[in-house]
Amino acid sequence: MTDLLTLEGVHTNIGRYHILQGVDFTVPEGKTTMLLGRNGAGKTTTLRTIMALWPASKGEIAFAGRRIEAMATPDIARLGLGYVPESMAVFSDLSVKENLILAARDGELDDKRLDWIFGFFPALRKFWLSRAGSLSGGQKQMLSIARAIVEPRKLLLIDEPTKGLAPAIIGSLIECFAEIKRSGATILLVEQNFHVAQQIGDTVLVMDNGTIVHRGAMADLAADIPLQERLLGLSLEAHQ
Template sequence: MSLLSIKDMSVDIGQYSILHGVSFEVQEGGVFVLLGRNGAGKTTTLRAVMGLWKPSPGSVRFRGEDISGLHTSDIARRGIAFVPENMGIFGGLTVAENMVLATASGKFDASRLERVYTLFPALKKFWDKPAGALSGGQKQMLSVARAIIEPRALILIDEPTKGLAPAIVDAMGEAFREISASTTILLVEQNYAFARSLGRDVAVIDDGRIVHTGTMAAFDADKDLQDRLLSLSAFQEDHE
């Protein structure tokens, strides 16, 4: 059984149809990458999984259970976390207070907190500082740390490297590798080199439709397919 199964999912927002029968499956373990051009429907897909948009028609199944009609809080309680593109942290609260709000009980498991410190040492240094005073990279670290402070089966992460310095991107990649050894990651990412280095499986979305699924290794080996689906040669030039 797939950890996450999306079947014929369509999403309308107001008068606009954003997703059109999206279907793919995420197996347990590792990193599944969702690629696509700007505006293709990647973020809408993550938000629909999280219950922030309601698919109609279509279904989202998590561990075999249809969660497409559940509230976001109920989906989160089933073991799914969401790291949005805007990071979703509270700038006026301290790092510690942000982390407390990410827990169900308001208390930290010592071993999980130590894991956060190991992955993101800066958070320990700025533990009592306002989150709004952190750098962009440190805010992203805090956002991911909030998602892993309690056990999760699946983390949805939207554009985590956007605007980050190369050294921070490298550190984030190492953290994701460690996290994905025990928690499945569904990653939306524009930085193809970053996605390629982490992904086991990949789906490509274009104009609200899935146009390719397969292994990242096979996709990375097919340069013509990359260029046809993503205009990747031009995209890579923009990011060099």
């Protein structure tokens, strides 16, 4: 199994706060890796550090064998990384169509890929010409994910995509992520909905206090309730 992403001894300081304190992990190519942990463990900071939105103060980050920790965010994105932030960060004054055009290569949308995206998120077709700011929270999340996959990506970094969403929309997201994985993409996904994590995760990383404290198969963690409670302070079963 080839590792597409590798972090070695990564530290991140934000102001006077030392958030990441020597993060080490790998993300295997073609798999979905879940990044779990309690609130404040450093999960979002990890994703933002990989994308150079917050610079690593120490350590190495390699994507497909290439060091990227000193690269600018746009250059990292051009290597084939897509990022879906927790805040969604859609362009509120632009239409759904315009948001996707901005994310597309050379501003050209592929009709076949759009139809594929609409299959998961039909609301985006319905509100194609509507301002993104007028969408509901769930619809904005759909748009944020659609922007990240409007072009094929080698690696997707996704931060809590199901937060605040209705169960029906979560079901569509699960189908979407499964299809993205079948297409050959690799996913690193931060998620607090452990039922979702159990369904789509192949491997799992657990963070605590800015370091990785557990790594292994998602199925093994899902089957070990005492380990879940020790690492996360609760069980997956309690959140299904």
